[in-house]
Amino acid sequence: MRTVIVAMAVSLAAIVVGAAETETLNPQQQQGKALFDATCVYCHNARGFATERLRTRLPEDRSVLTERTDLDPAYIRTIVRNGLASMPAYTPTDLNEEEIRAIAAYLTRKKT
Numbered sequence: 001m002r003t004v005i006v007a008m009a010v011s012l013a014a015i016v017v018g019a020a021e022t023e024t025l026n027p028q029q030q031q032g033k034a035l036f037d038a039t040c041v042y043c044h045n046a047r048g049f050a051t052e053r054l055r056t057r058l059p060e061d062r063s064v065l066t067e068r069t070d071l072d073p074a075y076i077r078t079i080v081r082n083g084l085a086s087m088p089a090y091t092p093t094d095l096n097e098e099e100i101r102a103i104a105a106y107l108t109r110k111k112t
Contacts, residue, residue, distance in 0.1 A: 028102050036103050043087070073108055
């Protein structure tokens with residue numbers, strides 16, 4: 001059931017994504033964006049709880065994950081698997097390794 005829901009969320013997010021942005025993302029990054037939007041964006045949007053918490057200890061330009069340019073894929077995986085502060089740990093049944101790699105590819109893409 002979870003796989004069906006994730007697949008539906010990924011498909012829906014891909015439809016909603018603007019064509020201009022989609023064209024600049026490779027397929028793995030597109031999957032990562034869809035997964036981020038389905039799983040992470042609730043807390044990590046520009047005014048989300050996690051973003052607000054990050055603002056208390058990081059400069060504004062580093063608190064929004066999708067705007068950062070210094071994130072490391074291994075660090076992203078570690079935080080997703082183990083959690084950090086109020087962020088829960090995600091088990092392999094929540095997000096598998098391929099899905100985490102896709103999210104990391106999206107978050108570490110070169111921003112223009």
